Amino acid sequence: MRILLYNPDNGVTRNFMPHLWMFLLQSLTPPGHEVLLIDGNAHAMNEEELVSFVREEKIGLVGIGAMTRMVAKAYRMADAIRAAGVPVVMGGPHVTECPDEALGRDGGARHADAIALGEADETWPQIVEDAARGELKEVYKPVDEKNVERKPSLQNYPLIPWETLDLDQFNLVPKIARPLLERMGSGWGTFRVIPIESGRGCPYGCEFCTVTGFFGDSIRFRTNESVVDELLRLKKRARKDGGQVAVFFIDDNFAINKKRTKSLLRDIIAADAKVPWVAQISANLLKDEELVDLIAESGGKWVFIGMESIDPANLADVNKNFNKPGDYAEVLNRLAARNVYAITSFIFGMDNDTPGVAERTLEQVESWAPGLPVFGQLTPFPATPLYDRLEKAGRLARPKHWMDFAPFEMAHVPLKMTMREARTEVDKAWSASYSPERNREAIESISDQPVQYRIGHLIARLFFRGIYFPQMNKRAWLKLIAQNRSTIFALTKEATSTYRAARKRRIRSRNESAPARAVE
Ligand code: B12
Ligand code: SF4
Secondary structure, X not given: OEEEEEEOOOOOOOOOOOOHHHHHHHHOOOOOOEEEEEEOXXXXXXXXXXXXXHHHOOOOEEEEEOOHHHXXXXXXXXXXXXXXXXXXEXXXXXXXXXHHHHHXXXXXXXXXXXXXXXXXXXXXXXXXXXHHOOOOOOXXXXXXXXOOEOOOOOOOOOOOOOOOOOOHHHOOOOHHHHHHHOOOOOOOOXXXXXXXXXXXXXXXXXXXXXXXXXXXXXXXXXXXXXXXXXXXXXXXXXXXXXXXXXXXEOOOOOOOOHHHHHHHHHHHXXXXXXXXXXEEOOHHHHHOHHHHHHHHHOOEEEEEEEEEOOOHHHHHHOOOOOOOHHHHHXXXXXXXXXXXXXXXXXXXXXXXXXXXXXXXXXXHHOOOOOOEXXXXXXXXXXXXXXXXXXXXXXXXXXXXXXXXXXXXXXXXXXXXXXXXXXXXXXXXXXXXXXXXXXXXXXXXXXXXXXXXXXXXXXXXXXXXXXXXXXXXXXXXXXXXXXXXXHHHHHHHHHHHHHHHHHHHXXXXXXXXXXXXXXXX
């Protein structure tokens, strides 16, 4: 059977990274079947295009995965595929949280022939075999003999064959620049950010988060050997392609067990499996100097920190009072001292937020080492304690917000501001954080760092701005470059003179050693 795994686009940005679930299920597919992957973020398709693809490629089963914000699109695609006579199985967080919706058991239309609840590592092979025999069941649940939910162990993690996979759709280097960049340094013809998980589960149970409910509160890890092996294979692939690779450790809290993280990072260093990496780590764990040293030494470049709010009352409300706003500056300075910077994430529209929250937050952010701040609104995802609380209180303004997805719009009424005010605060925060003036200030504030580093920081700022401001076409990029021209020009000038000086030094030292060799 030929199987297509499909993830719809998110409707706002072009994701910088492919979805891990597709590669994982592809690797877990029993032999004898062929699996094709389409990530809508990299390869946008409408219903007709997807159906034509399914027909032309003689696909016998389509698997669709989606987060809540993409699920309406996922349903539309699933409807079109099912209308063409091909069965659809859906899985992922949203389907697990609202199983009746996909199966049409909530009074709405049916979108899937079958659904996979929770982690599908162990149920996927069964789904494939049942589909091949034409005997798909409606619901697949990971349970043991006693019908109790079973979380898969990650000890025998499947091998994802990165060295042979077709990764063309995930190259972030624009086609036009590839021939030139291939020859630059050790090669920049390809640049891919690849997701790797080293563990699953989070015990913290923040009120708005689906992770503790979905993956559970006990943490499961892969072996260090399997992670190191995956990194080495990715490095090899990048070398073969004349390009570069970076890794996103997608664990929800990469340092949740500091002893184990330190041992993994030591093994990465020892095996020379270092690649530039980014991971999510909560601020409370980053107080450990040894851990931060190892992060820097093993290739860690950016750490995503869910700061959420600078107001302890808000943090207590959402069960996240292990975050201590008073510690943020120290944590960020500790990272910056090792050239590791933070992606700091904030949520507005919390119960203690009032108009002006953006300005108050930015005042703090701008006093810290420069990072990449991101802002969103508090969102009640289905099956979270937050959703239940707001539903009981009658505060859900759009109880099925995912069926009418509107980026950055509130779905419930905040306590101390209106929904519109919350949106305005998010808007103000993004506009101020990524304005050309702020970009210039951020770059100037790290003027003691090497110029390549500052260029990397500016590029990251220009990309991160795109999470909020659509910059999906050439025109948008040209405008952005024009707006930031003075910073770009200053950095380019400095980089050119640094390059020339280094070249002169190299030539001089070659000339100085040449007569000596001649005498010998
Ligand atoms: C990496 C990641 C991202 C990446 C993007 C996704 C990517 N390219 O990988 C980035 C950093 C960009 C991101 C952004 C966001 N993310 Co995010 N992200 C994650 C994260 C940390 C890891 C995802 C992952 O790969 N997990 C590991 C894989 C193996 O698990 P999985 O995807 O669930 O797949 C398993 C099963 O679900 C199932 N499965 C999945 N799909 C399918 C399909 C079929 C057919 C079958 C059979 C089975 C199946 O099988 C897999 C193996 O068991 C998750 C949290 C988490 N731990 O999962 C949050 C998570 C998915 N993100 C979440 C959210 C909310 C967001 C944002 C909206 C945050 C924000 N406010 O801006 C944005 C929006 C994204 C966008 N614009 O597209 C939520 C989604 C909740 C929900 N119900 O939708 C999660 C669960 C985190 C949370 N706090 O609750 N995210
Ligand atoms: S927000 Fe982060 S720390 Fe909190 S429960 Fe979710 S994954 Fe864990």
